[in-house]
Amino acid sequence: MKKRKKLPYQVKRKINGLIFVAPFLIGFIAFFLIPIINTVYYSFNKVGVGDTGGMTFSWNGIQNYVDLFKTEVTTTSTTMARLFTEQNRDMLISVPLIVIFSLFMALLANQKFKGRALVRLVFFLPIILGIEVVTSMLTMTTGTESLDTGSQLVSGSYITIFLVRVLDVPMRVLYPIITYIENIFTLISQAGVQTLVYLTALQSISPSMYEVAKMEGATAYETFWKVTIPSIMHITLFVIVYTIVQLFIASPVAEEVYAFAFKQNKIGISSALSVVYIFNVLLVLGLVMLLLRKVVKKNEK
Amino acid sequence: MKNDDRDASLALYLFKKRSKKTVLKIITTVLILGLCFTIILPILNLVPVVFSSIEELGNPNVIWLPLEKSLVSFKAAIRFILPNGFATMAKSVLYASGIMLVQIFFSAMVGYALARVNFWGRNVVFFMVILVFLLPRQSLLLSQYIYFNHFDVLGIMDLFTKAGEVNLINNPVVLVILAVFGFGVNQALFIFLFSQFFKNIPKELEEAALIDGCGFYKTYFRIMIPNAVPIISTVAILSFVWNYGDTYYTNYFSPNGGFLSTLLSTTFSSANKDYVMNAVRTWYDVPLVPDMAFDAVKQAGVLVYLIPLLIVYLVGQRKLVENLENSGLVG
Numbered sequence: 230m231k232k233r234k235k236l237p238y239q240v241k242r243k244i245n246g247l248i249f250v251a252p253f254l255i256g257f258i259a260f261f262l263i264p265i266i267n268t269v270y271y272s273f274n275k276v277g278v279g280d281t282g283g284m285t286f287s288w289n290g291i292q293n294y295v296d297l298f299k300t301e302v303t304t305t306s307t308t309m310a311r312l313f314t315e316q317n318r319d320m321l322i323s324v325p326l327i328v329i330f331s332l333f334m335a336l337l338a339n340q341k342f343k344g345r346a347l348v349r350l351v352f353f354l355p356i357i358l359g360i361e362v363v364t365s366m367l368t369m370t371t372g373t374e375s376l377d378t379g380s381q382l383v384s385g386s387y388i389t390i391f392l393v394r395v396l397d398v399p400m401r402v403l404y405p406i407i408t409y410i411e412n413i414f415t416l417i418s419q420a421g422v423q424t425l426v427y428l429t430a431l432q433s434i435s436p437s438m439y440e441v442a443k444m445e446g447a448t449a450y451e452t453f454w455k456v457t458i459p460s461i462m463h464i465t466l467f468v469i470v471y472t473i474v475q476l477f478i479a480s481p482v483a484e485e486v487y488a489f490a491f492k493q494n495k496i497g498i499s500s501a502l503s504v505v506y507i508f509n510v511l512l513v514l515g516l517v518m519l520l521l522r523k524v525v526k527k528n529e530k
Numbered sequence: 531m532k533n534d535d536r537d538a539s540l541a542l543y544l545f546k547k548r549s550k551k552t553v554l555k556i557i558t559t560v561l562i563l564g565l566c567f568t569i570i571l572p573i574l575n576l577v578p579v580v581f582s583s584i585e586e587l588g589n590p591n592v593i594w595l596p597l598e599k600s601l602v603s604f605k606a607a608i609r610f611i612l613p614n615g616f617a618t619m620a621k622s623v624l625y626a627s628g629i630m631l632v633q634i635f636f637s638a639m640v641g642y643a644l645a646r647v648n649f650w651g652r653n654v655v656f657f658m659v660i661l662v663f664l665l666p667r668q669s670l671l672l673s674q675y676i677y678f679n680h681f682d683v684l685g686i687m688d689l690f691t692k693a694g695e696v697n698l699i700n701n702p703v704v705l706v707i708l709a710v711f712g713f714g715v716n717q718a719l720f721i722f723l724f725s726q727f728f729k730n731i732p733k734e735l736e737e738a739a740l741i742d743g744c745g746f747y748k749t750y751f752r753i754m755i756p757n758a759v760p761i762i763s764t765v766a767i768l769s770f771v772w773n774y775g776d777t778y779y780t781n782y783f784s785p786n787g788g789f790l791s792t793l794l795s796t797t798f799s800s801a802n803k804d805y806v807m808n809a810v811r812t813w814y815d816v817p818l819v820p821d822m823a824f825d826a827v828k829q830a831g832v833l834v835y836l837i838p839l840l841i842v843y844l845v846g847q848r849k850l851v852e853n854l855e856n857s858g859l860v861g
Contacts, residue, residue, distance in 0.1 A: 245746040246647030249639040250655050253721070256711025257658050264673035271673065337562050342555075350847055351566045356768075357839045358572070360775030362791050366798060366832045367572050413568055422768075428851055471719075474664060483668035487782075490672045503669040514664055 265507075271500035293501040301498055303481075304488050309502070313509060316480050320473065320513065323416075326409070327472050328465065331420040335427035336457075349428075355421035361479060364418050419475065423468045430464040431457070462525050469521065473514060482506050580604065580830040584816045584823050603823075606810050607831035611793045622790035623838050625702070626774035632709040633717055633769050634762055640712060641724025642754060646736070656725070663718035667778065675782060678704055704783045715772045715779065720765050727761040728754065760853035767846040771839060794835050798828040 236244075272293050274286040298309050307315075338345070338352050358364070389407065392398045409416075434457065442452045482502070489499035580603045582596035612618045643649065644656055678698040698704045708714050712721065731754070739749040755762075780789045781796075798806065803824050810827060811819045 242647055242746060243649040246643040246649035246652075249643035249647070250649070252636050252710055253640045253659070253712035254655065256708075256713050257662065260674060260677075260708065260711060260713045261658075261662055261670065264670040264677060267673035267676070268670060334565060337558065337565065340558060342559070342562075346848070348562055348566060349851070350844075351569055353847055353850065354569055354843075357771060357775075357836065357843050358569070360771070360839075362775055362777050362795050363832060363836065366794065366828055367576075414572055417565075417569055425850060432851070470664070474666070477666045478668070480666070483666065483671075486668055486671060490675075496672065499672055503672065507665060507669045510664065510666060510669075 268500045268503050271496055272504050274497055276496040276500075289497060293497040294505070297498055297501045297505070301489075301495075303485050309485075309505075312482060312485070313505070316482060317509070317513065320476055323419075323476060324469060324472050326416060327420050327423065328468055330416055331423035331468065332427050332461070332465075334417075334420065334424045335431055338424070338428055339431045353421060353425060355418045356425065357421075359418040359421045364415070419472070423472060426464060426468055426471075427461065430461045434460045466518070466521050466525055469517060470514065473517065477510050477513075576829045576833065579822065579826045580833065582826065584810065584814065584819060584826070602810075602814050602816075603826040603830040604834065606813060606827045607834055609813065610797045610806070610809075610827065611790060611831050611834065613788075613793075618788060618793070619790055619834075619838065621788065622774060625705075625789060626770050629705060629709050629714060629773045630766055630769040632706060633714050633720060633773075634765055636710055636712060637717055637720040637765065638724050638755070638758065638762070639750075640721045641726075642728050642750060644721070644725040645728035646731075659718050659721050659725075662713070663716075663722065671782060675699070678783060698783075700784055700786050702784050702787055705779055708779065708783075715769070715776050720769065723761060723765060724758075727758060731757060763846070763849055764853045767842065767850060770842055774839060790835055794831055798824075798831060 271286075273289060273291070275289045275292075277285045277287075302308060303312055334352055338349050342348075358367075389403070392403060393400065438456050438460070439452065442456050447455065483506075486499050486502050486506070489495045489502060578596045581599050581601070582603075583598040583600035584602055640659075644652060644659070698707075705714070709717065712718070735753060735757070736749060739753045744752065775791055777791045777795050780787055780792045785792065796802070806824050806827060807819050807821075810816065810823055816823075
């Protein structure tokens with residue numbers, strides 16, 4: 230009988246490492262790779278229900294994609310092209326707003342003042358209140374509009390009236406700004422985790438950096454731009470990517486995927502929409518990462 | 531004379547500095563109070579609605595406090611979303627905690643291997659984790675649904691045959707399976723957090739353990755896990771909150787599971803409005819139910835639903851910042 234050779238330590242370690250990631254790898258193949266391949270496959274087929282109850286496929290080429298953008302409409306009867314443009318346009322505005330806002334809140338929560346613990350308690354409430362069920366349920370469906378989450382507080386306020394009547398600011402300019410201020414709760418409710426991450430980043434900046442800056446005679450403004458911002462730049466990439474992912478998850482496209490598949494029974498169309506959606510997400514994230522890598526690198530030097 | 535001059539300019543300088551400080555302080559205080567107010571406002575807005583008696587709803591004179599206090603809305607909400615009393619809530623809490631434990635156990639393992647073990651194809655696996663995090667889960671909903679509808683362990687080939695397949699939809703096992711294999715709620719993010727944490731643990735700790743005769747598993751369970759308490763508690767809080775609040779996996783893969791989040795979102799969907807209002811009318815003998823009663827009951831339901839979350843949040847919040855700071859994400 231041959232004596233079994235003992236495996237060297239490093240090889241054993243590697244095998245153990247593979248055992249540790251094995252569940253994820255199985256999951257990746259079963260719940261990610263196969264579904265993706267299936268989705269792409271469905272999107273090129275006409276999917277129907279067979280006589281025996283199974284699914285039938287007949288090759289359809291890119292007809293599903295053509296139909297998706299030419300003939301199909303969403304549940305709110307807008308075209309798909311419009312749905313995607315609106316989705317991406319909203320993203321372009323919301324992402325910087327959410328990121329800057331969360332940084333702002335983190336900066337405020339990082340100050341030293343009495344009752345800081347209480348303020349932090351409130352500031353991180355959006356982690357809970359931002360859950361999709363809660364935000365969708367907290368809105369009123371009936372009654373006067375002023376009961377809606379904080380809206381109409383601004384448009385009816387004296388400041389707005391002053392701006393319009395006395396300074397003659399055109400409503401065209403004012404309106405988008407007012408809409409955003411009135412939707413501030415929506416903004417905050419999406420900034421919970423980001424604020425948390427930024428706050429921890431701010432707290433991990435070594436106090437000696439600030440001391441040096443003070444010794445060198447830097448003003449608070451200079452300290453912010455030369456010390457604080459470069460120190461949190463690397464985490465900003467994470468925050469931005471997280472925000473984009475979060476916004477895509479909550480996007481109305483997802484509902485359309487569901488509506489096509491389960492309400493209208495158009496599995497081919499629904500899959501085609503999913504594929505377009507995946508490309509959209511990857512494109513946006515790729516662009517953002519490409520742009521940001523340069524900024525982050527420049528700041529780290 | 532000269533001395534006086536200097537004193538005067540010093541006093542002026544000090545005054546300027548102090549007033550600048552005061553102004554800044556006032557501005558920050560106002561900003562902080564304003565933000566706190568904005569965050570709490572939606573909750574404050576609920577007070578006159580949920581605590582009001584049904585008949586009084588929609589009274590235009592009411593702004594902050596209801597005229598006639600009553601708990602009818604709460605009673606109705608509890609009757610709707612807690613059909614089995616607090617057992618329903620306990621079930622949801624237990625479900626969220628269970629999934630949380632599974633998620634922590636398996637994400638920590640993957641995260642550790644990714645951070646500390648230089649196995650073959652590590653970078654590829656890391657890329658997979660990022661990819662899973664980036665792609666919105668809904669894009670795969672349909673084929674995942676079909677997959678579970680015709681669940682077949684043996685292979686992909688007979689995925690669509692009638693025999694030898696199990697319909698796992700509506701079976702809570704699906705949710706556990708997803709968590710075990712790394713595809714629960716936001717699990718790729720948790721794996722990423724764990725790997726960032728384990729990367730920053732000093733190498734000497736592992737080496738010392740090895741010299742003392744600890745194997746791979748012993749090192750992991752006896753040395754690494756006890757050292758990972760900060761990141762474990764952070765992930766625990768986030769995981770609990772997200773699993774308890776999850777409507778995506780529960781709605782699609784286990785719609786009849788009776789989870790609180792699902793009950794809340796289906797009972798109070800706008801299509802269900804008439805049913806809710808009729809129920810309130812007959813249960814509490816209110817002849818004229820105003821439209822807003824639906825909202826009142828709905829919001830009361832949200833408040834009931836939030837109780838466990840608020841408890842977890844109040845207990846865990848203080849640690850959250852502290853722990854994440856030690857978690858290596860920002861280091």
